[in-house]
């Protein structure tokens with residue numbers, strides 16, 4: 058075995074040295090080719106491709122590839138060793154096998170989809186299905202041109218021809234820094250299917266915590282840009298994520314994959330841009346803080362909860378019919394007369410409005426009709442008998458034209474939204490009552506808030522929809538692809554509106570219903586979103602393996618889900634074992650006795666000292682509410698270095714020690730997590746509380762400690778080997 062390993066290592070080292078020599082000589086030749094600066098188009102294109110290659114090779118020199126796949130197609134005479142890297146590089150002779158194959162190339166899919174066994178494997182190539190045998194799947198770790206590791210995850214000639222998880226487990230065991238990273242060397246089969254799925258489909262992905270949803274979505278964008286180069290461009294893709302700090306956290310992955318310029322935004326920021334309005338900061342919204350503040354504070358959620366109703370397609374239909382009503386009665390009553398003696402019949406104006414300009418959306422239609430009226434006035438003016446009459450008519454005409462225009466409905470989204478809820482004066486020919494589909498409670502609350510000028514996140518999809526119905530999507534280019542992360546917090550209405558701004562329903566929608574802590578506005582079942590699309594335009598995938606946390610943490614978190622939520626969406630761990638989850642009561646005797654402050658504070662301090670003293674790069678203290686996080690941070694700040702409070706306004710994730718409320722930790726991960734206040738006084742018995750605790754626990758990669766006052770919620774269960782109680786015995790005892 059040792060000998061095999063030595064020879065494999067030697068073989069790869071030789072291959073690496075050859076590859077580096079080849080890369081260097083190509084690079085040198087390209088660098089010595091004079092840069093073309095002339096105006097000849099073909100030469101410019103050639104220069105662009107040379108420049109791209111210079112850049113690719115310079116990047117590739119450090120880490121040319123990460124994998125090797127030995128494959129022999131049924132039609133081929135011998136097996137080939139294919140080296141797979143982040144960037145593909147062809148050899149000088151096009152007929153030669155590429156030096157490095159891009160991980161997104163069709164043949165590279167075998168590296169990910171092959172699951173072992175002796176049977177033939179196949180992949181889809183442009184020329185059709187290619188079948189053959191895989192002989193070897195090998196991971197190589199190269200850092201700064203040095204071969205650090207060689208691991209065979211499959212070898213047809215060995216006794217156990219199954220793909221092993223060993224290399225994956227090694228990768229998962231590493232400590233993480235403060236950024237999400239690419240996973241090209243260890244993409245798993247279930248993830249690969251999503252990454253390579255066809256473009257014009259609304260993909261809906263339910264993935265357990267830590268199943269790689271965010272990571273997969275980013276790799277999928279890189280794949281789409283490669284596979285559909287002529288149809289999509291990075292500038293026309295967008296990622297929606299829950300907050301600006303999260304966007305910062307994921308911001309390194311795409312550049313690592315060689316992809317730039319993809320827009321990243323939160324939904325409110327993007328919506329505000331389209332609507333041309335400025336919104337107040339959403340995150341610290343009073344509702345959220347009120348609900349997250351204490352156990353059991355969450356009201357019962359029904360279809361009449363404002364967030365749920367405003368996110369429903371019922372409101373969408375109400376808006377549609379309201380705008381139709383407005384449109385049919387848009388042309389003011391009576392003929393138009395710019396001055397006495399000149400009359401433009403209403404029937405003519407109606408003809409322009411209802412027939413000639415019918416294809417335009419209402420606001421544009423009004424613009425066209427008014428422009429036509431203006432031209433008519435100018436023609437009429439030419440008939441003026443004298444200069445004095447002309448002057449007088451011009452003045453009168455302008456005033457009456459303005460007055461006539463003012464009689465049209467006000468085609469402005471907020472004004473119409475207010476009118477639909479009857480929070481503003483409605484046109485005379487609208488029914489006096491608000492549409493009966495709007496529940497009374499929603500009506501009352503919305504009217505109150507709109508009158509005070511308060512706009513909430515859930516008001517944005519209706520406003521955008523009104524904007525779209527009035528103006529079309531003129532001025533806003535349609536996206537080639539939209540990614541929605543944490544999609545369980547999105548509403549069907551949001552997706553339906555976004556569908557108006559994307560070509561071919563090209564969506565990647567990812568989320569986890571078990572993490573639906575914003576259920577007062579988000580979806581409760583994926584079908585609410587899937588049913589928006591015709592069957593052939595949508596597909597559903599489930600990711601069930603969790604890659605983030607150790608087995609102990611996953612089993613523990615699964616316990617919370619099944620006992621607290623009754624959910625069947627449990628995570629399957631990768632076999633990576635770590636320390637047991639630790640449950641520590643404030644009363645437990647501490648390794649270092651308290652030095653002032655409450656027992657609780659002293660327990661948090663001890664836990665933090667103990668965990669930050671280990672080799673972990675990121676440690677988080679999670680509280681139930683923002684207020685508690687701020688208070689704890691104030692107590693801890695003087696004692697610990699590199700400690701940060703994360704509140705809703707933070708835009709940059711700095712790593713180190715973080716103190717934050719659980720609901721803001723969604724999507725992030727930390728080497729170690731301390732859940733402060735993991736007791737029933739903070740986490741009540743409701744499913745929602747259990748979900749919140751589940752989110753907190755699943756942020757941990759290697760270590761999870763729960764501190765409590767002795768009263769644990771019913772869903773926190775002491776499992777056999779996966780949990781221990783009390784403080785760890787100090788080293789040396």
Ligand SMILES: Nc1ncnc2c1ncn2[C@@H]1O[C@H](COP(=O)(O)OP(=O)(O)OP(=O)(O)O)[C@@H](O)[C@H]1O
Nearest residue numbers: 240243244245266267268269270271272604605724
């Ligand atoms: N195939 C893989 N190989 C190595 N690491 C992986 C793989 N898939 C996921 N990971 C790692 O697992 C962790 C979780 O990934 P990610 O944050 O994308 O998951 P998620 O499903 O979005 O999680 P959550 O819903 O809990 O926020 C990351 O550290 C990621 O690098």
